[in-house]
Structure formats: C-alpha cells, structure tokens
Amino acid sequence: MSEKQVVRRGESAEELQTLLPRVDVFENKDGILLLADMPGVPKDKLELRVENDTLLIEGEIAPDTPENMEAVYAEVHLSRYRRAFSLSSELDTSRIDAQLRDGVLNLRIPKQAHAQPRKIEVKVA
Amino acid sequence: MYESLFNFPGGLLAEFERLQQELQQEFANLGRPGSIRALASGAFPTINVGSTPGTIEVYAFAPGLDPATLDIQIDHGLLSISGERSSAEPQDNGSLSVYANERFSGRFKRTVNLSKDADPDKVEAHYRNGVLHIKVARQESAQPKRITIQ
Numbered sequence: 001m002s003e004k005q006v007v008r009r010g011e012s013a014e015e016l017q018t019l020l021p022r023v024d025v026f027e028n029k030d031g032i033l034l035l036a037d038m039p040g041v042p043k044d045k046l047e048l049r050v051e052n053d054t055l056l057i058e059g060e061i062a063p064d065t066p067e068n069m070e071a072v073y074a075e076v077h078l079s080r081y082r083r084a085f086s087l088s089s090e091l092d093t094s095r096i097d098a099q100l101r102d103g104v105l106n107l108r109i110p111k112q113a114h115a116q117p118r119k120i121e122v123k124v125a
Numbered sequence: 126m127y128e129s130l131f132n133f134p135g136g137l138l139a140e141f142e143r144l145q146q147e148l149q150q151e152f153a154n155l156g157r158p159g160s161i162r163a164l165a166s167g168a169f170p171t172i173n174v175g176s177t178p179g180t181i182e183v184y185a186f187a188p189g190l191d192p193a194t195l196d197i198q199i200d201h202g203l204l205s206i207s208g209e210r211s212s213a214e215p216q217d218n219g220s221l222s223v224y225a226n227e228r229f230s231g232r233f234k235r236t237v238n239l240s241k242d243a244d245p246d247k248v249e250a251h252y253r254n255g256v257l258h259i260k261v262a263r264q265e266s267a268q269p270k271r272i273t274i275q
Contacts (some may be wrong), residue, residue, distance in 0.1 A: 020146050024213055025224040036226055039170075039186035039255035064184075064258060066177050075171040076186055084139070100187050103188030103255015 018082035021057065021105075031110035032091065038081050039103035040064075046100055048107075050093040055085045057105065169229035170206070170257070172237060178269060183263040188255030189213075191230075195252070197259065199245040204259065207234035239268055 021036040038046070040061035047058045061079040087093060090111050097108040151173050170187035187195075195208045212230040215221060239261060247262035 020143060022227040022229070023225050026215055027222040027224065028215065029220045032248070033215065035228060037188045037255070040189040042254050062254065064253065065175060066180070066182065069175040069182055071173065072173070072176045072181075073174040075168070076173050076184075086139070102156065102190065102252070103186075112253050121263045 017078060018058075018080045019076070019078045021059075021081045021083050023083065029111075031108060034085070034105075034107040034109065036081075036083070036105040036107070037103065038100075038105055040079075041081065041100070043100050043106075046105065048096070048098055050051065050087070050096070053087045053089065053093075055087055055093075055107075055108075055109075056082070057084070058082045059105075130244070133229075141169075162163040169210070169233050170235060172235060174237060176180070176240075179263055181239055181243055183259040185235065185257040185259070186255070187257050190252070190257075191232065192257075195257065197247065197250055197257075199239070199243070202239050202241065202243060203236050204239050204243075204261065205234060205236045206257065206259075209233070217265070225263070 021038045023037075024035040025031075026033045031050055036057060038057075038059045041059035042062045045060040047056075049056045049058075059081045061076075061081075063079070077085075087109070091109045092112045093109070095110050099106040133153040170185040172186070173184040175184070183204060186210075187206075187210075190208055190210055191199045195206065198205050198207075206253075209232045210230050213228065214223065214226075242263045244262045246265045251260075253260045
C-alpha cells in the first residue's frame with residue numbers, strides 16, 4: 001500500500017516539472033476553439049493526443065541558445081509544456097483541426113453533426 | 126445556471142491543480158536574484174537573459190505577434206520591447222461562451238537592464254516560434270584579450 005503511494009507521488013512530481021500553457025477556450029454552436037500560448041515550440045516538438053475523452057497537449061521548447069551561454073536571469077525555467085483537458089462526448093475528436101503559428105496553438109474541436117442544435121418543428125396533429 | 130460556476134475546462138479539480146502549479150512556478154523564483162524591473166505573475170512577455178563572452182542574449186517569450194508591430198529600443202543601456210497583442214476572442218453572434226481567458230491581450234512593455242559593455246550599434250533581433258531573440262554584442266574593448274609577452 002505504502003509502496004503504491006510512493007510511486008504515485010513520484011509520478012505527480014514529474015508532472016509538475018512542466019510549464020502550464022496559458023489558454024483561451026471559446027465555444028460557439030459549431031464547436032470549441034482552444035488557443036494555447038506555447039512560445040518556443042516548433043511544429044515537430046508538439047504532441048497532441050486524445051485518450052478516453054482527455055485531450056493532452058504537450059510541447060518542448062527547442063533550444064536556440066549559443067553553446068557557451070550562461071543564464072543570467074530567467075523567468076522561464078522549464079522547457080516542456082503540458083496541459084490536459086477533459087472533453088465531453090458531443091465533441092468530435094476525430095475531426096480536430098490543429099495549427100501552430102508563432103508559438104500559438106490553435107485547436108478547433110467540432111461538435112458531432114448530430115449534437116449541433118437543430119430547430120425542432122412542432123407538428124400540428 | 127449554477128452549473129456554469131463549475132464549468133472550468135477540465136473541471137474544478139483541474140483548476141485547483143492549475144493554481145497550485147502556477148504558485149509552484151512562482152515560488153521557483155524565490156531565492157534567485159530578481160531584476161528590479163521584473164513584473165509580477167502573468168507578465169507578458171516572459172524574459173530570459175543569457176550571457177556569452179561576446180554577446181548578451183535576450184529571449185522574450187512573446188507568442189502570436191506580428192514582428193513588424195514590435196518596437197525594440199536601446200536607450201542608456203536599457204533594452205525595451207513594446208507592442209500590442211489583440212484579443213483572440215471570436216465575434217460574438219449570440220452563441221459564444223468563454224470558458225477560459227488566460228492569454229494576455231493589450232499593450233505591453235518590458236525593459237531589460239543590459240550590462241555596461243553592451244554595444245547598442247550591434248543588435249540583431251529574430252522572431253521564431255513565438256520567441257523574440259535579441260542578440261546584443263559586447264563592445265570589443267570589453268572582451269577578454271590574451272596578452273602576449275614580448
């Protein structure tokens with residue numbers, strides 16, 4: 001039992017060693033728009049995964065530093081971004097559109113076609 | 126109606142986790158010498174400064190900007206970076222909900238104190254993957270030289 005706890009703690013400590021990208025999340029009738037600030041992450045170092053209705057965003061900052069550089073002052077200490085979101089079932093995870101431009105990740109998650117609002121006609125019997 | 130109070134992306138627990146993580150990142154700075162011009166949490170852009178024998182390297186983590194709108198100046202050994210980032214909020218046509226609005230928008234200005242030997246005439250700036258990298262050369266006379274014995 002106690003051993004299990006130790007393992008879990010180790011895992012969470014590892015997870016905390018990441019930067020949390022700041023996000024904006026908007027929703028309209030077509031779906032969700034998620035914007036995440038991930039400066040320094042090139043396209044090939046960005047990883048997006050959907051597992052069991054959880055969307056995981058991860059990215060690694062590509063070092064662009066001269067070899068003999070010494071850090072003098074740093075506000076960004078870590079080089080990995082990570083953030084997870086739980087998605088609801090009306091979202092269509094197979095049609096997520098992702099773009100990364102100038103360090104901003106732009107994710108569009110559409111709603112399932114049948115989940116989009118429909119006007120229901122009332123029939124007069 | 127009340128449900129919306131808990132309508133954070135990822136749920137309320139995830140929101141606490143985020144707060145905890147932000148605090149932890151804040152406290153990571155304790156004990157390190159901070160710049161007098163450093164700003165409180167949420168500063169935009171965040172800045173890292175590095176030093177090589179020949180240059181001072183400034184990195185501003187400023188995603189989503191048009192580099193043409195950035196204003197970079199060096200005055201009396203102070204490097205300032207200013208600009209504006211517009212809000213990404215889509216037009217509201219009656220059905221828009223906003224669940225998170227953490228990203229910075231508006232005007233910003235940040236200033237970095239360069240060391241005395243910085244040469245304001247030899248500055249290069251590049252914008253890549255949302256990071257503004259400014260390379261300021263050190264004055265030649267200030268660079269270490271090997272002296273040969275005659």
